Structure formats: structure tokens, C-alpha cells
Amino acid sequence: MQKFLVLAAAVAAVGLVVAAAAVAATDRGIEPVLMEGNPDCGDLQGLTYTNQIVLKKAINGSNTNGIFVLYLSDTNIQWYVNNESPHVTAVIVKGGTQANAYRYPGTVDFSDGHLETPVLGNGKNARLGAVTVCYTP
Helix, strand or coil, X not given: CHXXXXXXXXXXXXXXXXXXXXXXXXXXXXXXXXXXXXXXXXXXXXXXXXXXXXXXXXXCCEEECCEEEEEEECCEEEEEECCCCCEEEEEEEEECCXXXXXXXXXXCCCEEEEEECCECCCCCECCEEEEXXXXXX
């Protein structure tokens, strides 16, 4: 019985680690929302934005309209803007058949880091497919 309880506790701990990996917050504490398919800014209900950019297979340090995206790994990015404009309201990080959407409710968000692709069934993050940035100039 004791071995069973130890095994059950170990399985529960592994389950918590996998669940925590699926909802890891960014450097700024933004929790991702998992989305199916290939979402864009229009799929985020109630989001305020006027423009979106999609970076597919972009090089590290891509700069579009004053928004810089740095690729930290095949599963992880960070972004920043040079000044108060443009105002980033969301970033969608796509990988596999899903995406993680990170919404920024503040009025002054200049940067964030460790935005990750969705976690696959094997517990590993999907390989980065594209990054969509929703913003207002």
C-alpha cells in the first residue's frame, strides 16, 4: 500500500508540472490563452487594435513598424518597442495546430519576454510557426 501511495504522489506531481508548463506566465505575468487553429487578432474577442503584423520565419531581431521580436529559441520569443508608440495589445505565438494568445490590458506595455508556443501532448512545446502582433500605432 505504501508503494502505491508513493507512486500515486509521483504521478500527481508530474501532472502538476505538466499543467504548470501549459500555463506558464511571461516575464510580465501575462497568462496565455490557448487557441485552436491559426488565429489572428480578429479572433480575440473584445481586443482593441487597428493593425496586425504576422512574422513567419522571420530572422532574429525582426523590426516591423517599431516592434522588435527576438527569437530566444524554437519555442520562445520576446518583444519590445522603442517608445510609447506603437501600443501592443496582444501577441499570438503559434506552434503546431494551436497558438498561445497573450493579451496586454495596460496602456503602456513596452516589452515582454518568454512568450512560448503551446505545449504538446508529449509535454514539450511545439516548434514556433509564426508570431502575430496586434497593435495600435
